[in-house]
Amino acid sequence: MASPSEHASFLPPVLTFLSAAVIGVPIFRLIGQSAVLGYLVAGVLIGPACFSLIHEPETAASVAEIGVVLLLFIVGLELHLSQLVSMRRDIFGLGTAQLLLCSLLLGGAGVLFGLPMAAATVIGIALALSATAVALQLLEERGDLGTPYGARAFAVLLFQDLSVVGILALMPLLASAGGGGNAPWLGEAALSTAKVLGAIAAVVLVGRYGLNPFFRLLAASGAREVMTAAALLVVLGTAMLMQVVGLSMAMGAFLAGILLAESNFRHQLEADIEPFRGMLLGLFFMSVGMSIDGGLVRAVWPALFGATFAAILVKVALVAGLFRLFGSPWLDALRGAAVLAPAGEFAFVLLPQAEGLGLTDATATRFAVALAALTMLIGPVAAKGLDLVLARARPDLPEPATDVIESAEARVLVIGFGRFGQILTQVLLAEGINVTVIDKDVEQIRSASRFGFRIYYGDGTRLDVLRAAGIGRVELVCVCVDDPDAALKIVDIVHEEFSAVRTYVRAYDRMHAVELMNRDVDYQLRETSESALAFGRATLEGLGLQPEAAAARAEDVRKRDVARLVLQQAGALPEGTGWLRGVAAPEIKPEPLTVPQRPSRALSAETRDIIGHDRREAAERMLEKPAPERQAEPDEEEPALETEGARRDG
Template sequence: MTGIFLQAFIYLIAAVVAVPIAKKLGLGSVLGYLIAGVVIGPVIGLVGDETTTIQHFAEFGVVMMLFLVGLELEPKMLWAMRNKLLGLGGLQVGLTAAIVMGIALALNQVWSVALAIGLIFALSSTAIVLQTFNEKRLTKTEGGRSAFSVLLFQDIAVIPMLAFIPLLALPELVEQAQSAAAAAADHHEEMSLVAGLPGWALGLVITGAIAGVVVGGHFLSRPLFRFVASSGLREIFTATALMLVIGIAALMSLIGLSPALGTFLAGVVLANSEFRHELESNIEPFKGLLLGLFFITVGAGINFGILFDDFFVIIGLTIGLMVLKAAILFILSLIFKIKGTARWLFTLSLAQAGEFGFVLLSFSMQNHVLPMDVAQLLSLVVAISMFLTPGLFILYDKVILPRFEKSSNDREADEIEEQGSVIIAGVGRFGQVVNRMLTANGVKTVVLDYEATQVENLRQINIKSYFGDATRPEHLHTAGIEEAALLVVSMDNQETTTELVEYVRQTYPNVKILARAFDRGHAYMLRHAGADYVVKETFHSALELGSEALRALGTHPFTVEQQKATFNRIEKDSSEKLYESWMGGEESKSYDTHYQHLFIQLEETIREAMSEDRMDRHSMTEREWTPPPKGYLDDFNDDAEDKSEEKPA
């Protein structure tokens, strides 16, 4: 028992030290786990033979991950993804397996061994790629979605691979295994429901088990979850979620299928369940810990003895595999018209072998398809390729992405064909609304933005815009700042926004400047720089949402409008005092004690005004919300009927 505690402590302390350091260095958590495993395993030898056993346990993190992936996929979504799923995914797996098999045949491998190697190397690491996508927020990008389609197809393709690999068994390995089994009197076989069954019976059992998971997940899960939820005990719901995942994994193992794919199927079935989010929140912590443990064991399991004996062969195979897969993925990105940075993200993210490679390697040895020495060598290739994958993401972040951004933004400014009375600097979400409002009322605008992709996107929806940096005087001159009546500043950068306002105020004093502020402090800076009108980007939308919240809580709409008008009026009345206090503060323009005191007074004033009964003091702005007199609607309807009767037939 003490040994178990010590081993657990070693694995945990390795993760606690290595992962935060890797994250701070921009290497990602996956590489941190792998480095931790290498340090405690081959480098200083704190862990040893138990690594393989722990890895089998940690592989359950992959099972949980696929269950969570399945929960995110509704059947409608799978159908909508069918083109990329079958096209991108199918071609990637098929081409990679075929080419790797051809190379293995050229290296004098038996055709069955070559085919098994091709299937193993065709897969990529779902765990590393999806976790890295989540950390770097790349999941919803075009490259991320395309990579996810391929990974999803690969995960599904593991099912027929597991069914097909036993047919590739080498006769000589089978004979050796039979001899060893006969010599070992205490030979132990894993539990199985399908051992010794004929092919037709095996097919029926597998079909029945899958149908049971689908039907049970659809019809029985909801009553079960409602019953458990009625207890009000969160730990019981967690136990139920674990019971579900472990039970399905056990069932799939008993019938000879992949536990990960069984739980993935269960996740897809439960994707429409109202308990989906609760299941995710309960499974996620276990998944994260087990995946981390899995990556540590991959690092700890690298056999440096075999690696150094055949160093150049293993490294050459690893690099060759990654280059080959990257080339295939790049060609597919051209065929499926994945462009720009998305193409490189798609290419680099899937260039490694995957954790299912370990599963297929183990399965292939169990079924006498691969010799032990070949399997050990291939295992190192899989592990090292996974180890190098975070480096490919670093290459994407530090080299490829900046070059694309530089090439798209360092082009010459567009030649502006016409001028308008209003120049809009920055056409993000805020600037677009302003531009639409003005153009809809016949006002000519000149829209400038320094993001080339944003300009191109707007042109696709017939919004005229130009690539140019409004902070550069020559671009402002080209846009016609001398003749413009108004400049609307809605750029994303706080400092450049303030500098632009200050420059235009000093250089073109006749131009009226309207600016968008990020917050109260930025609004003061813009006002100090010379803006004629400043609006905080979230103020009016937040005020409107707060009003809607009052209406949702049962407050009468008339009262809500009164309170909103009062809040807005007091804010405007107090803005001058707050601005003067801010100006009189330290050079850093920080909020000093006097400013804080004024702000507290503002909040007290608002609360007092809200509590007053103002039914007898309607302002002009509230006249439209004054309740109509009693009987007004009846009189209105009577007048309408009289007028309709007076009309000639």
């Protein structure tokens, strides 16, 4: 049996990673730097290059790669197939030009410094690739992923991920160059391509026809943790399939996200994945910092840092020129080039494989790996420095305009799509107001297919779901859930986290309305008040009252009811006082707004048993009223009933 110490052996490295993250990242954020840089420096400090607190950085790197996978999945969720098609010029035009020109120039520099042609080619390609995780994290922190330059940068990254399978196939060809091995290589390439196409077709078919029914079935079970497990299963399963056939895991996750971008469960999936993505992506950046060879850096630091700065400058100059050629303004071109300057994650895959194939020797591989890691360390600093320079040079320059995306179009977020929410959204849509709706009832989601807007599966009481649905970008949130406690929780979250968003809330009853008023909501309405007043008005008309008189009577009752509600909320009435002070108070009981003409009369023995004990209290209240208000018409039954009630009470 394993000892407790063996069971706890995994805790020291976990605690080391967590401590490095919670110390390093806030420090770098306080000094105005990116969180990416904080993770990278933390990795350097705990890795072999400094304090050697982690002895096996390779193990951490293999786990941390899942962070990049989840990041690409969330990016895929934000895109639609139509958007991807519209980006084809940037993906295949700009992406191809960037990879070819940067590879040629960086590889040519390697040849000038004495590297063989094959080694210079592989190292040039590895350095020409860009760090997807670093670039997307920087764009996300800036809020620029939806801007024109952010979209172009993402298109370049996407092409690089697509080209990895071809690059991996090119390396055996380079290794066998001049040896007559072309025919076997062509056969292997054809087989690899067929596997890739078959896997993509299988994923598309399953995603198109199987994922929505699958998630609908799980959502109907009501087990939220099962939905989280299913989301991870889909993402990691697709990533592993793509890796088996030769594509990158990140590419597989991106494909899974694209397939689920149209799903009603999109926001809930994004909220479930986000915590895993954030932690594992931070671990990935720390693993990159740990991969830096401290001994090599100390031995050849002038050459290494010189090559790092040269590679960053070359990539920034080339990519900025290409962005400008494809229509970006100079400012956007420089910003896009800065986020693409660090070398990519695939450098840590391509370079060791090149050494295994004999394309590079051990010294060149170590130098290139350290160079790639340092570009990822220095690249975010360069991007931040460029932002500061541009801000000082052009202080009046506006921020880049963000392209309108679906979540930003919605002016109103409606939480709850039941009977109340459906009628509300009909009014908003009739006026042409764009709406986003959240509901966790599968049947309501299914019925929403008849409406002209999107409704997303999710729990509106969760902060992560509200964020994923874009609550920070709407003007107003309408809380239409029929659970009073859930409505109060949503109001508290919105007021605490999104104070600029106005809150309009459906109140369940009078008690709930007072609680909402105490929370300073912008508007509240009891769910049955207006419909009941309209019903009463129609009843008066049915009894022969003129429509104008019936409407005036209903309006008078409405005003007096609102006045009583305000008094109850302020604690000016007895039934509201104790509750306002936060003490357990009696329930607010219905009270007539108009003084009754006579006491209530029970018409059966059973009724008298039920209400008899309240008769004396009612009579005493009547006696407290001024005489004109308590005049009653003669009624022969009244004295007998009062006598009988008093006899039971006494």
